[in-house]
Amino acid sequence: MATAAWLIALVALAATLAFRGVSGVAWAGAALAAFIFSTLGGAAQWLVWLLALLALAAVSLNVTSLRRALVSDRLFGWFQRVLPQVSSTEQEALESGTVWWDGELFSGRPDWKKLLSTPKPQLSEEEKAFLEGPVEALCAMVDEWRVTHEWYDLPPHVWQFIKDKGFLGMIIPKQYGGLGFSAFAHSQVITKLASRSGTAAVTVMVPNSLGPAELLLNYGTEEQKTYYLPRLARGEEIPCFALTGPEAGSDASALPDFGIVCRGEHQGREVLGIRLTWEKRYITLGPVATLLGLAFRLYDPEHLLGDKEDIGITLALIPTRHPGVHIGRRHLPLNAAFQNGPNWGKDVFIPLDWVIGGRDCVGQGWRMLMECLAAGRSISLPASATGSAKLAARATSAYARVRVQFKTPIGRFEGVQEALARIAGNTYVMDAARMMTASAVDLGERPSVISAICKYHLTERGRQVINDAMDVHGGKGICLGPRNTLGRAYQHTPIGITVEGANILTRSMIIFGQGAIRCHPYVLKEIAATREADLEKARSAFDEALWGHIGFVLSNAVRSFVLGLTGGRGASAAGAPVLARYYQRLTRYSAALAFAADMAMLTLGGSLKRRERISARLGDVLSQLYLGSAVLKRYEDDGRPAEDLPLVRWGLEDILYRIEEALAGLIQNFPSRPLAWLLRVMTLPLGRRQAPPSDRLGREVVERVLAPGAVRDRLTDGIYLPKAPQEPMAQLxxxxxxxxxxxxxxxxxxxxxxxxxxxxxxxxxxxxxxxxxxxxxxxxxxxxxxxxxxxxxxxxxxxxxxxxxxxxxxxxxxxxxxxxxxx
Incomplete structure (x- = not known):
């Protein structure tokens, strides 16, 4: 009986130490104390000897030279073989951007107070005036039906208004003639425009996201900035950026467009330059662009720039009127009227100083693109998807109350309520993630992993919202014409899902494939150590990272199991007490993600990149944790309005359900069945317990949005609400x-x-x-x-x-x- 009590006490002690993630010194001290007390307390002789061995091992592992000789140096070569192989383009992607809240979610113990202490996104007075003035006016000027059905373009006076009011230079600093707006203001503008006209939204968002202005601001020479940025801000130049071609979309390593460093004639004199050959398609604003940003692979066979022959992906700015540049005819993406089309050139000579950043930036193109993708993925696409979702939520909630069948508003039918609850709940989640991410960019973050999460999940949830809205509208939704508020948004939805990395690719390869290494506190350090040329430095760095990693795995294994048994109770919480259990449950799944990710990387190694469904499910867990964090943050930023709680709870219940779905799918399909069993025990010890949002909660959500009021207004805040009596939304x-x-x-x-x-x-x-x-x-x-x-x-x-x-x-x-x- 005494021995059993000793064993229980020792297990409890070890679990407590692991749960708290204490240092190796604390482990050694605890092992020595347990040995001493077992000796004095009359424990069984075999237990005393076992504790003596454990204490000796714990103390030895805290002596660096001994630990390295016995363990770390022996594992160094094995790690070099099993760690995922990273290509040069993948390495540049991993090194781009910053790790923000995604790192906390990967830690297994997110610091919620840190998140809630970040400031609420706010607009300046100038930004508010722009939204209430020029943006409102632009929305009123656009007739999307005529734009998409008759003209297939914005009318000339609308184009001129966009240029004159600075819409094309929102992100350009005032010193260069731009508006100098925040990322949050950029997001608000696109959200409002998208609620009125997809054509106007795309036309405005492209020059303000991944394109010449963004690249020039970050990497351009002072001469390039001084010349081009004022012209872009005034609309004297219409920019586009050409990356995708017929043979290479997302696979940058296969980019067939190339340039050869050579000498040639430019403006009557011989200069060092590049002879370019390329073929691009799907280039938004391409047909009307005056300035072409071009991505290509640069070669230097004569070594005019240095010793390397294959210099790498490079970016250049080329006036479209330059000899040899061909602008093709237009594409027609699903009845969208924004300008989009191909361009090409063969043996087009440009001077070397047309490279963005000049000679110093040749070969740096992929890194530059990865670092600037945050604007398109973090701001523009989430904002446009959210704008469409808000429009759908506003229109559908009204239509469901107005439309009567069987002498009853259709919004009272349970089947319709199910769709309405999804519309409102998904829109709330989308808007929360949009705002939190834009705020992070304004705080100086360049969240590469989070940007992929937002791009994928907000466009996908937007697709769900618009599909549900079309179901509720029925025949009203599918008959196109000036009266239809949703038809064009429905047609345009797949565009956002396709661009900036197709969603299938983003989910299955990017979110976790990049996030597992980028956000993990130790894996990137281990990879860097195995690539260090100085062997002594490499082994020292590897030793430090390895033992930190071992403690990290042990801690999260225990935390995942214990919090799985308690349903998150025991984890820290913050914010509104009424939502404390949600903070705890998200913390529980953060620990589960950290443990599952380590098990996947340890056992699958480099093959994890090819196990796209495994990677996708792990990415789903990380993504839903981020979305849940955004929902909690938004509720705090809004001042904890009690009437919004049904929407908050619906979003969080849906998120938690999706997390369990992803974990269950991971366990069911994990290739190693013994490890799958271990994952199940450690991450879902009581099995699947989370249900989707209940019907009762759904009804509460629907009751909040079926009538005018503060909840409905907050949910759809920031969209364009026309005043003219003939406007369909005004009529609704x-x-x-x-x-x-x-x-x-x-x-x-x-x-x-x-x-x-x-x-x-x-x-x-x-x-x-x-x-x-x-x-x-x-x-x-x-x-x-x-x-x-x-x-x-x-x-x-x-x-x-x-x-x-x-x-x-x-x-x-x-x-x-x-x-x-x-x-």
Whole structure:
């Protein structure tokens, strides 16, 4: 009995030390103390000897030279073989950007106070004025139906307005003539534009994300900045950036476009330059661009720049009017009207100083691109997806209250409520992640892993929102025309899912493939150690990283198991007490992710890159942890509004369910079955316990958004709400208000009918009888009439001539392609 008590106490001691992640010295001290107390306490002789050996081992492992001789140096060569092999382009991707909250989530013990202490994103007075002035005006100017159906471009006066008001230079500092806006302001502008016009949103966001301006700001020579940035800010130059080609999309190592360093003639004199051959496609703004940013692989066979022949991926700026540059005809991405098309050139000579950053930046292109991708992935695409989702949430919540079937608003049907809850919940999660990520960029972060998380998950959740919205709208949603508020957003949704790295690739290869190494506190250090040329330095660095890694694995194994048993109880929490359990449960899954990731990397090694489904599921856990963090942060930033709690809880319950789904899928499909069993025991010791958001919670969410109010306004804040009475969204808002007023009157009529004051019949006849018998007043009767008229207006769809006006099409006065002409 005494021996059993000793064993229980020792296991509890070891678990406590591991759970707290104490140092090796603390482990050695605890082992010595256990040995001493076992000797004095009369423990069994075999236990005393076992504790003596453990104490000796613990003390020895704290002596660096002894530890290295016995263990670390022997493992050094093995680690060189099993660690994932990293190509040069992968290495540049890993070294790009910064690690922010993603590192905390990978630690197994995220510091929630650190997250909540980051400032709430705020707009300056100048940024607010821009949103309320030029952005509002631009939205009012755009008729997306005519843009996409008749003109296939923004009208000339809209292009000119965009240039004159500085939309193309939002990220360019004021010293160069730009607006100098924050990332959060950039995000807010794109969100509002996307709620009105996908064409306008894309036209504005591309020059302000991955493109010449972003690259010049970070890497351009002072001469390049001084010349180009003011011209870009004023709209005198229309930029595009050409990376993707027919033979190479996401695989930069296979980039076939090339340049040869050589001498040639430029402006009447011989200069050192590059002879370029390329073919690109899918280039947004390409057909109207005056300035082409080009990615290519640079070779120096004559060694005019140095000893290397294959210099690497390089970026250059080329005026599109330069001899040999060919701008092709336009692509048509799913009825979108933004300018997009191919370009190419063969043996086009450019001077070397057209390389972005000049001679010092040749061969640095991939690193430059990876570091600048954060703008497109972190800001533009999440903002455009969120803008569309907010539009869908606003329109669908109104339509579900206005549209009546079986004498009941369709928003009261449980099937429709299921879709409405997803629409509202997903939109809340998307907006929270959008804002938190933009705030991180403004704090100086360049979150490469987080940017991939946002790009993938916000465009995917946006797809779910727009699909649900179309289901609720039914025939109203699928009939295109000026009255349709959702059709073009539905058509454009796959575009965001495809660009900046297709979502399949982003999920299966980038999020965890990059995040596992980039965010892990030790793996990158171990890889760097195995590549160190100085053997003594390499082994010393490896030893330090290895033993930190061992302690990290042990701690997270225990934390994952213990917190799995307690459902997260025992983990730290922060923020609103009402949400404390969510902080704890997310911490639990953070530990589970850290342990599972280490087991996957340890056993699969370099083959993990080829196990894309395993990698994807681990990435899903990391992603959902980030989204959950954003939801908690938003609730705090909003001032903890109690009426928003159903939305917050719905988002978090959905996130936790998805985490368990990903972990269960990982365990079920893990190639090593013994290790799969271990993963199950350590990460899901009680099995799967998390359910998706309940029907009751969904109903609470729907009740918050089916009527005008603070919750609905916060959920859809920042979108364009037109005031003109003929606008479909304005009609919906008026119909919603009228419907709610009419519902009170309809309840009176139903009550009178039940009392036998008049028989059954059409609602219009009953209303007339109710007025005659003073059941309702004239004002109430007029309110019913108004609601019926507005409902009729809202549910109507557009119709066209039998030939859809094709006979007149050639005579249509489509605005000419003047973007380049007016530059």
């Amino acid at each position: 808002e008026r119909a919603l208000a009228a419907t709610i007023r009419a519902e009170v009157v309809e309840a009176k009529i139903r009550a009178a009918a039940k009392e036998g004051m008049f028989g059954s019949g059409r609602q219009e006849d009953q209303a007339r009888l109710a007025l005659e018998r003073s059941v309702i007043t004239r004002e109430e009767f007029d309110a019913l009439d108004e609601a019926r008229a507005l409902r009729r207006e809202v549910i109507m769809v557009d119709d066209f001539p039998p030939d859809f006006g094709m006979a007149k099409k050639p005579e249509a006065t489509a605005p000419p392609n003047t973007a380049r002409q007016t530059a």
